[in-house]
Amino acid sequence: MDYKAPLETYTGKIKEVVIGRGPKAIKIGGESILPLHYFEGAAARRPVVALEIDDSGAAGWTEWAVEPYQDVVSDPLKWAGKCLELGADLVCLHLESTDPQGANRPAAEAAALVRRLVKEIDAPLIVYGCGDDKKDVEVLVAVAEACRGENLLLGPAVKENYTDIARAVAENGHCIIAQTPIDINLEKELNVKLLKQLPPERIVIDPLSSALGYGMEYSFTIMERTRQVGVVYGDMAMQMPIIADLGRECWKTNQARADREQGMLWESITAMNLLLAGADILVLRHPDNCRLLKEAIEGKL
């Protein structure tokens, strides 16, 4: 019996999602192969890496993750610029200060900030609300309206609040992050519901990213299955790109807080795993890890 390389062909194709507009727009998705299987077919494009910023001056960030941004964290505009300087493909803003349990900043203020950012920075923008179901509706709708036509990637839309957010996203020309709690059935259910309000080219899946040691393998497996269902089995409701918002999860672990190098590895290893599982956008905090993961993506590692 002679060896014949067991190459596979795939029938499904991940949707192409465009974030941003004009010359600074980025396309993600579009691949019809399993993650990093470039030996089985060319990918229209490769995964991208975003660096995270927030509107609370990096409150609660581990010191090693703040260091590279020390002088700019109080100004999201400068901070975003620094992220791009340091190699990020795009910027991911978390609107931490809108949290009703924290600073409870009003939606209008958050929207004004995003509007300023999107006009000034030279890359597409991902915007996450604070994670409070109710407040996120207010904030994300305000952001969507204030940034009409800017094609932001906005979220999280969850099963409790997706209708209003999806409507604002559709009416104002943005893309949505569909977030579910590490459960492939809930994930598909939310996608199916969102597809009634938005085309698949405007949806990005966030199956929740857990840190290494804190459930990463669950995120890994959900992403791996999602990508297989989309590419191998051609399930149209699962063919959206995946975002892995993992940096914040990694840096809040005790292991990352205890030791700088261990923290660097906690984030980069989690990112490597979720890249192998199928993430199209990796959201990280540390620029050195951004560079490393880009090496991996570009075939330089």
Place this chain on the structure above:
Amino acid sequence: MAIKGTDIVKRLPEGGKKNCKECGLPTCFAFAMKLASGGSAIEKCPYISPEVRSGLEDALAPPIRPVTIGTGANALVVGDETVLYRHEKTFVHQPGIAVLIADDESVEAVEGKIRKLKELKFGWVGQTLRADLLALQNKSGDPAKFTAIVNKVLPEVDCPLMLISQDTDALLAAHALCAGRKPLLYPVTAQNLEKVISAVKAKAAVLAVKGAGVESLVHLTKRLKEAGLEDILLDPGSRDLQSAVRDQTLIRRAALKQGFRALGYPTIAFPCFMTSDRRRETLLASMFIPKYAAVIVLSDIDEHSLLPLLVQRLNTYTDPRIPMSMEEKIYPINNPDAGSPVLITANWALTYFIVASEVEASKVPAWLCVKEAGGLGVLTAWAAGKFSGDSIAPFIRKCGIEGMVNHRRLVIPGKVARIRNELAEALPDWQIIVGPGDANEIPAYLPALVKSWKG
């Protein structure tokens, strides 16, 4: 590509219609079904011809051969995997992590690495995590130096060993020093294959073959198998991330989906030879864990680089169908005393980790009681009847917390606020307090709670 019982029966005596019952089963068909499921042995059939027997043995062997490196209690078993993706079933044999020592390193460096290999151990969810093998490399090119380091290390460590030399004579001479410990030899190539075959006896070594590409390994393993040497590991020679993903995937698929015997062996990976940067090396090693390597050789180990890899390995190889659980007991956090608050949660490891790390972040000393709940999270455990007032009350009584604190206030997870009344009835002397619904609220909640008690 496991062979089916219906295919086996056709190969049995008289086309599976002899039905002599001498194997202990009523029919040849029943025997064939047992063979296919691994429940019987071919020897039980007294009439089977030697050719059919060896053919069936081959067909019934695991698609990826289990290989044991080393001997005794610390021997490492790798291979025998049956799936490409962990969600299909589970990955079973965790890859061995090897630490590389070159024979041109300083005495201090060598001793440092041996010490780290012996001493770096981590407790994680009730398990002890550590590296597994020591790899010795003849980097100096001097066979005498290689022999010297092998002789030095042999009495010092009892873990499985790996020997690496481009000089086959030096490799075989080193092997002769420790053949009784069944070391792993590397590299076996097209150039030294016959020399290795004539010098190494079966069961005295595991042979790691090196090729240039997946296909080049095929004739090497076929020849070794012919010579009766089947304890083999595969190195397709890829030395960058994406080629490695490709080769590891092709080998695993060939073995599992094509039933291609010549590639049905575990693989070995060398992050240590892929980069000179330690962080990149660790990241490459982390890729090889889900991407099928059975032995991963590192240039060095440190606490900060080894712990994440070992945790990743443990997580990747846990059965995705069984939740990880914590032992039922009281976990002290931030050095609590008799006046510290008492919290209770369910024993899914992730629940514990998240709650414990938030309590720790609150800086409030506290007692975290973890109740056995089938390894489920709080809400699922409640739904399954394993985290109800009736079952929590006896746990609180017998776990010993009543003797450890001078108060009777118990904080329950906000997600199961509904059990408050039944728990209060079952524990009339305790005040039941409903805590936050989400663990991330604990750092704000606990200090306020303690303050309210004092105030």
